[in-house]
Amino acid sequence: MLRVPYQELFDTLLRVLLKLGFEQSRGEKCAQLFSESSRDGVYSHGLNRFPLFVTMIRNGVINIHAEPEAMMSHGALERWDGKVGPGNLNAYHCMERAITLSRLHGIGCVALAKTNHWMRGGSYGWQAAESGMIGICWTNTLPNLPPWGASDPRVGNNPLVIAVPRAKGHVVLDMAMSQFSYGALASYRARGELLPVAGGFDVDGNLTRDPGAIEKSKRAMPIGFWKGSGLSLTLDLIAAMLSGGNATHQIVADPQRETEISQVFIALNPGFNGDGTSGARIADKIIEYFQLPPGSTSERVRYPGERVLRTRKENMEMGIPVEPAIWQEVQGM
Amino acid sequence: MLRVPYQELFDTLLRVLLKLGFEQSRGEKCAQLFSESSRDGVYSHGLNRFPLFVTMIRNGVINIHAEPEAMMSHGALERWDGKVGPGNLNAYHCMERAITLSRLHGIGCVALAKTNHWMRGGSYGWQAAESGMIGICWTNTLPNLPPWGASDPRVGNNPLVIAVPRAKGHVVLDMAMSQFSYGALASYRARGELLPVAGGFDVDGNLTRDPGAIEKSKRAMPIGFWKGSGLSLTLDLIAAMLSGGNATHQIVADPQRETEISQVFIALNPGFNGDGTSGARIADKIIEYFQLPPGSTSERVRYPGERVLRTRKENMEMGIPVEPAIWQEVQGM
Numbered sequence: 001m002l003r004v005p006y007q008e009l010f011d012t013l014l015r016v017l018l019k020l021g022f023e024q025s026r027g028e029k030c031a032q033l034f035s036e037s038s039r040d041g042v043y044s045h046g047l048n049r050f051p052l053f054v055t056m057i058r059n060g061v062i063n064i065h066a067e068p069e070a071m072m073s074h075g076a077l078e079r080w081d082g083k084v085g086p087g088n089l090n091a092y093h094c095m096e097r098a099i100t101l102s103r104l105h106g107i108g109c110v111a112l113a114k115t116n117h118w119m120r121g122g123s124y125g126w127q128a129a130e131s132g133m134i135g136i137c138w139t140n141t142l143p144n145l146p147p148w149g150a151s152d153p154r155v156g157n158n159p160l161v162i163a164v165p166r167a168k169g170h171v172v173l174d175m176a177m178s179q180f181s182y183g184a185l186a187s188y189r190a191r192g193e194l195l196p197v198a199g200g201f202d203v204d205g206n207l208t209r210d211p212g213a214i215e216k217s218k219r220a221m222p223i224g225f226w227k228g229s230g231l232s233l234t235l236d237l238i239a240a241m242l243s244g245g246n247a248t249h250q251i252v253a254d255p256q257r258e259t260e261i262s263q264v265f266i267a268l269n270p271g272f273n274g275d276g277t278s279g280a281r282i283a284d285k286i287i288e289y290f291q292l293p294p295g296s297t298s299e300r301v302r303y304p305g306e307r308v309l310r311t312r313k314e315n316m317e318m319g320i321p322v323e324p325a326i327w328q329e330v331q332g333m
Numbered sequence: 334m335l336r337v338p339y340q341e342l343f344d345t346l347l348r349v350l351l352k353l354g355f356e357q358s359r360g361e362k363c364a365q366l367f368s369e370s371s372r373d374g375v376y377s378h379g380l381n382r383f384p385l386f387v388t389m390i391r392n393g394v395i396n397i398h399a400e401p402e403a404m405m406s407h408g409a410l411e412r413w414d415g416k417v418g419p420g421n422l423n424a425y426h427c428m429e430r431a432i433t434l435s436r437l438h439g440i441g442c443v444a445l446a447k448t449n450h451w452m453r454g455g456s457y458g459w460q461a462a463e464s465g466m467i468g469i470c471w472t473n474t475l476p477n478l479p480p481w482g483a484s485d486p487r488v489g490n491n492p493l494v495i496a497v498p499r500a501k502g503h504v505v506l507d508m509a510m511s512q513f514s515y516g517a518l519a520s521y522r523a524r525g526e527l528l529p530v531a532g533g534f535d536v537d538g539n540l541t542r543d544p545g546a547i548e549k550s551k552r553a554m555p556i557g558f559w560k561g562s563g564l565s566l567t568l569d570l571i572a573a574m575l576s577g578g579n580a581t582h583q584i585v586a587d588p589q590r591e592t593e594i595s596q597v598f599i600a601l602n603p604g605f606n607g608d609g610t611s612g613a614r615i616a617d618k619i620i621e622y623f624q625l626p627p628g629s630t631s632e633r634v635r636y637p638g639e640r641v642l643r644t645r646k647e648n649m650e651m652g653i654p655v656e657p658a659i660w661q662e663v664q665g666m
Binding site for chain 2 (some may be wrong): 073074075076077078102104105106107108109134146147148149150151152154155162163164171173175179196197207223224225227228229230231233234235236237238240241242244247248249266268269270278279282283285286289290293296297298299301302303304
């Protein structure tokens with residue numbers, strides 16, 4: 001396995017971004033967000049997605065100079081226009097704004113229209129948690145998921161992120177509304193493995209654990225069957241209505257041209273009682289019980305975000321694993 | 334099937350509540366919330382749950398005279414104490430307060446500690462939507478769900494409600510974090526049916542569609558396997574941290590003594606752009622596409638809340654179906 005030091009990955013991505021015309025500080029933030037995704041083990045939305053990001057800049061889908069602009073405001077709720085700027089920079093900016101609003105009003109919400117793929121959604125959950133805030137954010141996507149009861153894609157997999165700050169390790173849930181992403185299906189297929197649970201339907205409409213059969217049918221399964229189907233729908237409704245931007249059904253169903261999507265960023269201040277330690281104690285107790293309740297004879301369970309810290313440490317010490325072909329491609333850019 | 338007119342159901346429940354000592358207007362609101370649940374087809378949390386509600390009042394678990402009190406406020410975020418009052422009245426009051434906050438600040442959030450079971454969570458979603466607001470609310474519960482990877486209950490099924498206002502029919506998602514409630518499992522078993530999809534594990538740890546096997550093992554399944562497990566955890570964290578109240582692990586694991594639970598109510602103003610019609614148009618288009626996209630050869634799909642309107646109409650015209658034994662019991666109270 002090829003491993004690359006964090007700094008080398010960051011420097012390489014930054015060099016490419018500057019060459020593409022990024023302004024220095026924006027290039028640094030963008031390179032940082034990509035590098036941190038790989039550092040944290042979310043390879044699919046780190047280095048591995050960088051070539052597609054560059055393609056979309058070259059094709060004019062992403063405008064690297066565009067900065068998000070506030071369009072409307074009502075106290076703690078704001079609407080921003082992403083102007084098809086880089087999705088990760090837009091998302092970072094809007095979560096930062098939601099955090100600021102939550103400092104002023106206890107809770108803050110930014111609805112963002114006309115943005116691009118935010119890459120790793122968890123980034124903005126970690127961002128909120130690092131600021132001591134609870135973060136809730138989601139994005140809509142192109143239609144890539146049949147709702148329960150249909151065989152054609154009518155909803156997006158609309159990733160939802162919920163982050164809770166905690167000194168001993170933030171809890172960060174980062175989940176799409178499909179049971180497995182297409183990236184995950186491809187990985188299982190490449191390893192010749194069956195999915196651990198049914199992940200969708202084959203072309204005959206039977207539930208299956210065969211990743212290839214789902215890639216072929218394009219019938220991935222919503223989490224919780226009808227429940228994830230409804231959840232995905234409501235997330236899309238709220239994102240489009242609050243932002244005034246596109247809903248899933250209006251987004252081009254081609255990953256290379258998926259743009260002008262809508263997102264929501266909410267931050268909540270758990271320290272609004274002026275006593276942060278009480279919230280911290282509550283969180284620690286909940287996590288301890290979740291991992292292994294006192295006296296339990298059952299299994300130790302990992303909380304969302306727990307594995308990230310271990311991966312991060314390992315990758316910072318040993319270097320970040322990269323796909324040699326992709327690494328070579330990006331080095332040559 | 335025995336059917337009872339709405340007014341008769343309401344009058345009967347109100348009479349019992351007044352006899353128990355409810356103040357008139359609070360008794361009316363409480364009877365209304367129970368009656369509307371049955372009217373809308375959510376029988377498990379309407380009349381069918383009323384006897385347990387009365388038992389908990391008689392046992393002193395629920396204090397019928399207690400009114401929720403604001404404890405702390407930071408702009409659009411407030412913390413309330415439910416003082417173990419009736420759960421449905423507390424929830425209704427707090428969603429009303431969140432709606433008021435959203436009128437003032439665009440978004441409003443009320444975190445409620447020390448409350449009781451809110452009965453049908455969807456009630457407060459409909460309430461927000463009827464006020465023209467997006468409503469998001471959830472509750473924690475006693476530990477009744479093993480997280481993915483464990484065999485003992487460490488999280489609650491923590492129902493989550495998301496409601497979006499829409500003139501042609503509000504979209505109201507009301508979903509617990511378990512794939513099937515214990516009430517649903519009992520219904521399937523009574524009808525001698527298998528579950529449509531795997532709903533949990535048998536005592537040997539195998540996924541099963543046999544409702545009786547899950548009732549026996551107490552190993553219901555989180556929606557989306559590991560995903561619902563994490564979602565349930567984060568909802569509990571936020572509810573306990575914001576309200577300062579109990580987390581799931583602190584709630585007595587006995588439905589008859591389940592009390593002092595924590596809830597969150599969020600309202601968002603989709604008309605904050607001053608042009609409600611644009612949001613309405615967006616919602617209509619999304620729902621039309623979800624139900625049956627133009628040119629689709631696939632199936633028509635129902636959105637969350639769609640069936641409620643039909644059931645409501647039918648039950649208002651023909652009377653509300655009641656279980657004869659429960660109806661007789663309540664009439665005799």
